[in-house]
Amino acid sequence: MQIRRINPNPQVNTGEVIYQANLPDAKPRHILEEIVWYKETEVAKMRDRLPLLELRQQVATVAPPNNFLAALKNGKTDPALIAEVKKASPSKGVIKEDFNPVAIAKAYQAGGASCLSVLTDEKFFQGSFDNLSLVRQEIDLPLLCKEFIIYPYQIYFARAKGADAVLLIAAILSNQDLKYFTKIIKALGMTALIEVHTLAELDRVLAIEEVDLIGINNRNLENFTVSLQTTNELLKSRKEVINSRNILIVSESGLHNSEDLNFVKEAGANAVLIGESLVKQSDPEQAIYELFGY
């Protein structure tokens, strides 16, 4: 997928991301461009409210991060579960009307999730960094900040709110940024979950030495179609290198029943990231038992 980013520099193509001087009359071609263009303004406002220097001072005062990777390796379920606290999405609209992030997170923890993912985007997912903080105060499990990261500032912000891991989406970051952001995340003692959807993106990510956790998103974010074959096909193509480097694989999106779990497990996924099919249930704890058959 090709993403255009707004940037003061002249047009440069790094990886699959095109940085353009300006896009005066341009319309976003798909949801990822729309989100990423909006993030430019959002992050600028965040910086105005809290400059990076002060943010970094806050980061120094929070408790050290939990080990996200170790929690996945020692998961109660097989594959290990990252359960997502998600109120709404661009593809599904509102998924859970009476949304209580802490109650949902507690139910996920009781059900045996290894880690949680908390959506922090407000405009497109009705999430928030407040939700991440609230969940952090009540839950011991490692937390993934599910954001659209385009600047290091957002990584520090996630850490300040108690995140243990951060999502990096290969489609919206240049090769250089992917590498640099991964290093920052590691330097903060956190885990980077690097998300891909195509073989080209997977190859860009595998070129990064430090990578130890890759998410394969089964959802095409240009047209919202979902196919679990994405996990199967990408893993079939690069199984040897992934196994030889002990990289953990998370299959993300569109997982609804035990057949789906078995399919991605057989394909080689070590963990699954599940939002909608758990969050919409009246009893998410029971839903985990039923999904994993225990």
Ligand SMILES: O=C(O)c1ccccc1NCC(=O)[C@H](O)[C@H](O)COP(=O)(O)O
């Ligand atoms: O879900 C969307 O509509 C979406 C749109 C644009 C960017 C990202 C999007 N989803 C993020 C995710 O990857 C999912 O929240 C996550 O994998 C869980 O998926 P699901 O179990 O299908 O809710």
